[in-house]
Amino acid sequence: MYKFFFDLVFTRMDPEQAHHLAFRWIRLLARIPVLRTFAAAALAPRHPELRTEALGLRMHGPFGLAAGFDKNAVGIDGLSMLGFDHVEIGTVTGEAQPGNPKKRLFRLVADRALINRMGFNNEGSLAVAARLASRRPVFRTVVGVNIGKTKAVAEADAVADYVKSAERLAPHADYLVVNVSSPNTPGLRDLQATEALRPLLGAVREAADRATGDRRVPLLVKIAPDLADEDVDAVADLAVELGLDGIIATNTTIAREGLGLRSAPSVVKETGGLSGAPLKGRSLEVLRRLYARAGDRITLVGVGGVETAEDAWQRILAGATLVQGYSAFVYEGPFWTRAVHKGLAARLKASPYATLADAVGADVRNPA
Numbered sequence: 243m244y245k246f247f248f249d250l251v252f253t254r255m256d257p258e259q260a261h262h263l264a265f266r267w268i269r270l271l272a273r274i275p276v277l278r279t280f281a282a283a284a285l286a287p288r289h290p291e292l293r294t295e296a297l298g299l300r301m302h303g304p305f306g307l308a309a310g311f312d313k314n315a316v317g318i319d320g321l322s323m324l325g326f327d328h329v330e331i332g333t334v335t336g337e338a339q340p341g342n343p344k345k346r347l348f349r350l351v352a353d354r355a356l357i358n359r360m361g362f363n364n365e366g367s368l369a370v371a372a373r374l375a376s377r378r379p380v381f382r383t384v385v386g387v388n389i390g391k392t393k394a395v396a397e398a399d400a401v402a403d404y405v406k407s408a409e410r411l412a413p414h415a416d417y418l419v420v421n422v423s424s425p426n427t428p429g430l431r432d433l434q435a436t437e438a439l440r441p442l443l444g445a446v447r448e449a450a451d452r453a454t455g456d457r458r459v460p461l462l463v464k465i466a467p468d469l470a471d472e473d474v475d476a477v478a479d480l481a482v483e484l485g486l487d488g489i490i491a492t493n494t495t496i497a498r499e500g501l502g503l504r505s506a507p508s509v510v511k512e513t514g515g516l517s518g519a520p521l522k523g524r525s526l527e528v529l530r531r532l533y534a535r536a537g538d539r540i541t542l543v544g545v546g547g548v549e550t551a552e553d554a555w556q557r558i559l560a561g562a563t564l565v566q567g568y569s570a571f572v573y574e575g576p577f578w579t580r581a582v583h584k585g586l587a588a589r590l591k592a593s594p595y596a597t598l599a600d601a602v603g604a605d606v607r608n609p610a
């Protein structure tokens with residue numbers, strides 16, 4: 243049904259316009275009490291056995307929406323209604339900015355992938371903090387806030403820009419993510435080098451603590467799949483050393499391996515970050531490497547090419563306590579999380595593990 247609609251309507255529209263249209267419908271539905279109750283019952287049936295505790299937070303399950311879909315925190319209830327167990331908003335930058343010129347989002351339907359060079363289009367930390375502060379949640383969900391650097395801010399002043407966002411947004415975040423891995427802000431990914439990352443994470447931690455008083459907001463870093471293996475290890479070591487709460491692996495890739503046969507070469511050549519199915523292998527590899535290095539000392543969030551319950555299950559076995567997705571939501575539609583949850587519950591039941599927590603990292607701890 244959704245696939246038919248997708249082929250008939252969305253593929254004829256510009257991908258960014260289709261996103262705004264779909265998101266408007268989701269938000270509208272969530273504003274009408276009787277409809278949202280009905281929608282949540284149909285789309286987000288709960289499986290008590292999937293209940294997850296991570297980062298000191300309780301969630302209905304392990305499966306959330308990755309950053310970038312709701313950049314300005316305008317539709318958290320609607321996304322929760324669709325069954326996401328947590329919603330990561332952002333990336334939010336210190337200052338508002340328009341992002342890159344359009345067209346900047348491209349579909350690679352045959353590859354079940356997207357290329358984007360949005361460039362952190364968002365309303366800025368002040369506006370998003372005000373929106374979160376005045377929010378009256380309808381559905382109880384965990385809200386992560388992902389922060390990044392304002393493009394116009396010089397690389398030498400990056401820390402101050404992140405600190406500004408952290409101070410404003412940490413009070414409204416269940417967890418905070420330092421994004422140093424989007425390929426669409428020049429120089430951003432250089433912040434993944436430990437010499438740059440150490441002072442950045444230290445300053446954001448202090449800013450968040452100043453802003454939240456008694457409540458300690460969990461702090462995570464989101465990394466790129468394009469890091470060399472030694473650099474993945476270095477980030478894991480640094481995260482453990484700094485007492486960071488978690489790592490999100492991974493963002494989109496600048497690689498284009500394995501593409502070009504199914505999707506038009508002209509689209510494959512577009513600059514930006516590639517997400518969806520082609521990212522699956524490398525994201526899983528990075529996750530497994532992080533777990534092998536840091537084990538249970540930090541919480542890992544697996545993202546990149548997750549399309550099915552089996553993909554989500556594989557991430558858990560590779561070390562992820564939480565799993566996220568974005569691109570497959572575009573291709574699978576509103577019944578996606580329901581299918582993932584149902585399949586995860588079935589896999590857990592058929593496995594030797596009593597709980598999801600017992601399954602986390604099992605493949606790395608006991609390789610076949």
Ligand SMILES: Cc1cc2nc3c(=O)[nH]c(=O)nc-3n(C[C@H](O)[C@H](O)[C@H](O)COP(=O)(O)O)c2cc1C
Nearest residue numbers: 308309310332333358493517518546547567568569
């Ligand atoms: C259109 C689009 C916009 C995105 N924007 C952001 C963003 O602002 N911040 C971020 O950390 N990740 C962003 N991402 C990356 C996703 O959060 C995710 O890490 C990546 O797409 C891999 O997951 P997927 O294969 O399930 O899509 C974006 C992805 C897409 C497709």
